[in-house]
Structure formats: structure tokens, C-alpha cells
Amino acid sequence: MTPISRNGEPTYKRIQNVIRKRIESGLLKPGDAVASERELAKMHKVSLMTARHALADLAREGMVERRHGSGTFVAPPKIHFNKLMSYTEQMASRGLVGRSKIISASVRDNEHEIAARLSLPSSSHLFMLERVRQAGDEPFALETCYLSADEFPALAGGTLERGSLFVTLEHEYGVELAYADEEIDATAADLKTAELLALPRGSPLLRIRQLIFTTKGRACLYVLGLYRSGRHTLVIRRFR
């Protein structure tokens, strides 16, 4: 038998996909037993090692759970911790619709420090977008993002009125976002921020500076977020 089928997909991945579909379609629910190595080997007419490879790999990515002497079972759905999500996605994951108001959109060539963070020449044209995020009618955050105006020209045209920036980048520009490094601290609201968020000046704010990287390791987006205390808490999980 040829180890790799016509389309170039390894056999063990083909087996994984069959199992994955059964789980994603709801045919197999968390806790249900998955076919054993030996069953899979017979079903797909492959050797034990190949069936094993498929299951071990699925276990590694958390889709199934293996119990020695007992079997392989569908794992409970994972809560996604520390996931990089856009505001729109965060709201959607809580069953809400994100609302935001654009405060300003402009191109600037004097943001030397931010250009440096994005590994761009000091006086690059940067597209800057300021938005107030709202929960209901209450503003709870001011987010300012910066990205290369040369690399993403159409953005300046104003396609962002209601679209997600992440979606635009990933779909219109084919940028694959991979991870973000974030610096988090507390600060006091200055006059402008206080007004935009309808707070007294000096109110404590959670400040998050986000540098977002593509899969190729290129920094492509810088976001400064100021979050109203009380209305927003960041939740993360750390491992030992």
C-alpha cells in the first residue's frame, strides 16, 4: 500500500480527520469512547502503529484523552485561555454584539517609538485608529491601534466603520496573526480619556499595550488599550 494517498495527506491525518468530524458534528460527545487502536487499524486497514500515531497526536492537541488499560475518550471542550481575540470575537464568545465608535482615523508620520516597535523606519506613515468600545451604551475602553499605512493602504479609505480590524487584516490582506506580546499596568485617566470614557480625571485604568505578530514573526499591529476599572477584568491562566 502506498503510505500516502493521492492527495498527499498522510494516512494518520486522514484517520484523525474522520474522528475529528465525528466529534465536531456532535456524533461523539465528551466522555464517549473513541475506537481503540486495534479497531481503527482494522477499520482503516493500517498497522497498529499508524492508528496509534493518529490517536496519540489527537490526545496531544487535547481533542481526546487516553487512559491506560481503559481506552480513548472524547475530551471535554477546553476553555480557551490566553487566546488572542479581537474585541468583536471576545464579545461574540460571550454571546454579545460588540459596539464601538470611531473617534479618529488618520495617518501619522511622527510616531517614532511605535514605528520602532513595529520594526519600521522611524518616520513611517502609520495609520492610527482610535475607537471607544461600548458595553450597551456605556463606554468602557479606549483603544488606539497603529499599523503601517503603506502596507495596508485601503484601511485609510475607511472600510472599518463596522468591520472587525482582525477580519479585514486576515481576509483582505491575507495576514495570519499568530500571537501578541502584552504589557499590562495601571495608570490614571488623563483629561481626554476621562471625557471619552465619561469618568472623573485621575480614575484608575487598566492599560494594555499589545504588539501583535504574524505567523512569520513580523510585528504588524500595535494596540494601546485603556480599560475602565470595574467594567473590565482581564482573565488569564498561567502554568508552572
Added chain:
Amino acid sequence: MTPISRNGEPTYKRIQNVIRKRIESGLLKPGDAVASERELAKMHKVSLMTARHALADLAREGMVERRHGSGTFVAPPKIHFNKLMSYTEQMASRGLVGRSKIISASVRDNEHEIAARLSLPSSSHLFMLERVRQAGDEPFALETCYLSADEFPALAGGTLERGSLFVTLEHEYGVELAYADEEIDATAADLKTAELLALPRGSPLLRIRQLIFTTKGRACLYVLGLYRSGRHTLVIRRFR
């Protein structure tokens, strides 16, 4: 050949340990080539699959990097993101010595909300420890931690004067810490905190509430941290 050596260690792990030691001792540096599957198989008189298992597993944990057609190489040292570390460990990782001052140590039985977070009966005896963390002579954080006084009796005796709480838990009590869920927001300094941190009242503080779990999934420690803005920024990495 018996697949498992006398002490019960699988062969592939034994091979991994040999490689790991070579890397950790500095004998192999990042970028250096590691013995190939075929070389390892001959050296250790095992089959190719076993040698392969050893390398694939090491690659998975980030110790080495495999390049198809080229070889296996020592991976550059990883920066540890989102790692659960004690104050002492955090300082040590930056080459500093952590200093802290114990403000109070007592047993309380009225912390119903915190007892609930620790999955303990509402009026459990909780050992509470307040410490001011210092960088040089400047205080920058107030940390208050709570844990079951019944489960960790000797702590109340005051062994913490200069020891790390993590070390005590892990060594004296055999508790294996696994992960922490953290809620992060901003708040304003109240009178007591302001005094302890030598700040004006109302100064913005980064607030981190940490619930730390053991490997068995039991919440065993609750920590409330208040961090002076400017002196401390939290750094995390999120993945998409």
C-alpha cells in the same frame, strides 16, 4: 531485548535524558546538530522507531528542532511566557534577590468569599499573610495570601520569615502546584495600601487576584496582589 530497563524507565526516555544532559551541561549549544535517528539507533542498539520517538518527543517539548532533510538541532532557549512563578523565582530569573517585609500573619475564620474560592466551608480557618514586596528599598507591591490553616498547620508557626511560600508548600507539604487563574484589573489605593506603599491615596494600582491550583485540580492558595503603577508591568503572551 527487554523493552524496559531494570529501573522501569522506557528506553526512549533514557535516550532523551542522555541528550538533555548534553544540552544542559553546555556540551551541545543552540544550533548544534544532535545525533540523527539512525546514529542514535546504532549507538543505543535500538530500532529506528524508538530513536525517532525520543527525538520527536524532545522536539515537542521545544528542546530540539527538527528540519526535514537536514537534521535535528538544539533549539534556542525559550523565553518562559505566562509561567507561574513565585516572587522569589521572578526576581531570581532577573538576577535579583527579592526582599519582602511581613506586615501581618494571622488566622481568620470570617473570610467567607475567599473560603468559597478555595472550595472550603464558609467559616474555615484561613491563614492570612500580608507582605510588602520591595525592589531595593522601595516598596512596589502588597501581596495578601490565604490558605487553609488546617491543611498547612506549621505555617502559622512562622517559618516564612525568609523562605519562599512556594518552596515551603512544594517541599514541606509535597504540594505540586500546576496553574493559576488570574483576574487582573485596575483600582485606586485605599488609605492603608497607600501608606504601606508610600503613595498618595487614590493612586492607580494594578490588582491581580490569583487562585492557584495543584496538579490534582484543587484550589489551594489565593493571592491578592496590588502593584504600584510604573514600578511593575505584567508581561504576557497570547496565542491565536
Added chain:
DNA sequence: AAGTGGTCTAGACCACGGC
């Protein structure tokens, strides 16, 4: 005792990288 996952053998062919 039967069935499961965990480890292991002694080979094979393929795809890729560098010389």
C-alpha cells in the same frame, strides 16, 4: 481473562536539503 494503551523491533519507501 479480555481488552486497552505503552513500548519496541527490524525492516521499508518517500520527500526534502545540501553538497
Added chain:
DNA sequence: CCGTGGTCTAGACCACTTC
């Protein structure tokens, strides 16, 4: 071209869980 990792075979024995 040769050596590398990636996939795969057709078995084997062991350790563990369940009955």
C-alpha cells in the same frame, strides 16, 4: 548523490483497567 526526517508495516510483549 547521500543523509536526513516523515510515514508506514506486521507483528511482539508488557502494564494497566475492567469484569
